[in-house]
Amino acid sequence: MDIQWYPGHMVKTKKMIKQNLRLVDVVLELVDARAPLSTKLPDADSLVGSREIITVLNKADLADKKVTEMWINYFKNRGIPAVSVDTLRKTGFKRLFSLINSVKKRSLLGSRRCMIIGVPNVGKSSLMNQMAGRKSARTADVPGVTRSKMWLKVSDNLELLDTPGILWPKFEDKAVGIKLAMLGSIKEDLLDLQQLAFILIKFLSIYYPERLKSRYNLNTNIPPLQALEKIAASRGFFLEGGILDIERSAKTIITEFRQGKIGAISLERPEEKEGFWIDISNQDIV
Ligand SMILES: Nc1nc2c(ncn2[C@@H]2O[C@H](COP(=O)(O)OP(=O)(O)O)[C@@H](O)[C@H]2O)c(=O)[nH]1
Ligand SMILES: [Mg+2]
Numbered sequence: 001m002d003i004q005w006y007p008g009h010m011v012k013t014k015k016m017i018k019q020n021l022r023l024v025d026v027v028l029e030l031v032d033a034r035a036p037l038s039t040k041l042p043d044a045d046s047l048v049g050s051r052e053i054i055t056v057l058n059k060a061d062l063a064d065k066k067v068t069e070m071w072i073n074y075f076k077n078r079g080i081p082a083v084s085v086d087t088l089r090k091t092g093f094k095r096l097f098s099l100i101n102s103v104k105k106r107s108l109l110g111s112r113r114c115m116i117i118g119v120p121n122v123g124k125s126s127l128m129n130q131m132a133g134r135k136s137a138r139t140a141d142v143p144g145v146t147r148s149k150m151w152l153k154v155s156d157n158l159e160l161l162d163t164p165g166i167l168w169p170k171f172e173d174k175a176v177g178i179k180l181a182m183l184g185s186i187k188e189d190l191l192d193l194q195q196l197a198f199i200l201i202k203f204l205s206i207y208y209p210e211r212l213k214s215r216y217n218l219n220t221n222i223p224p225l226q227a228l229e230k231i232a233a234s235r236g237f238f239l240e241g242g243i244l245d246i247e248r249s250a251k252t253i254i255t256e257f258r259q260g261k262i263g264a265i266s267l268e269r270p271e272e273k274e275g276f277w278i279d280i281s282n283q284d285i286v
Helices: 005-021 044-048 065-077 093-102 124-136 146-150 174-183 193-207 209-216 224-235 246-258 276-282
Strands: 026-032 052-058 082-084 112-118 151-155 158-161
Touching (some): 005 044, 005 112, 026 044, 026 124, 044 112, 112 124, 124 151, 124 158, 174 246, 193 209, 193 224, 193 246, 209 224, 224 246
Parallel strands (some): 026 052, 026 112
């Protein structure tokens, strides 16, 4: 991650979003269903102002279904319309479109207009492409109508702004940074890969012990270093001289988590006032 990126680009993006907000009826705020709060924009509400926001929990295929349902209720209880989707398979799209269509149009004329915002890697581009479909391309073939270049036609009554608002997450909180790194939203070399794997193993042994068992044949409460050694041994990850390559084990478990190979896993649950991540925040791991 390039920290330098933050101030200048953030100001520019916020300006772009504010300008375009005038033109839209509804904003889709994309979050990662596996960690909806850590991937949420810190100041979406103030940025979006009076426009309607729909929270879209994307990558639902990778998240724990039961936990995702808890999140949907969590947002609903706070008066925020929310829907979970799997953008790659278009799961949840019907519900998404029905939520969009329930938002009041600001102008009587024309289509309902919508823009997508979110932190990097939550699936903004994928969602745009999937919503718009191949047919839409850009509605730019009318000479002189430059404004139309900005819009992707989704249907006869829905248009999507072709530029998503990319904003940076807030990661003053150590646990938030760790979760974002696990999800691949910030480069992991910010954190030591091995430390990240240690935390993931600890997390899994508490919340998803059966997955550790079934994927890696690891028992609960195995010390993380030993877990990495076991993975290295069983997969044949060796350095010269027969030394176990635990760095490769660390990379493997993180990658497999991101790809959903360990199973559908949620890193965050609603209303978690105490527990794993708070302990992690209070430890000096990173
Ligand atoms: N499994 C899964 N992967 C997704 C989903 N949506 C997006 N992705 C993947 O997430 C990564 C980031 O997506 P992208 O659209 O580039 O995110 P952006 O940075 O927000 O524009 C890509 O590898 C996508 O294929 C989803 O619903 N499920
Ligand atoms: Mg993108």
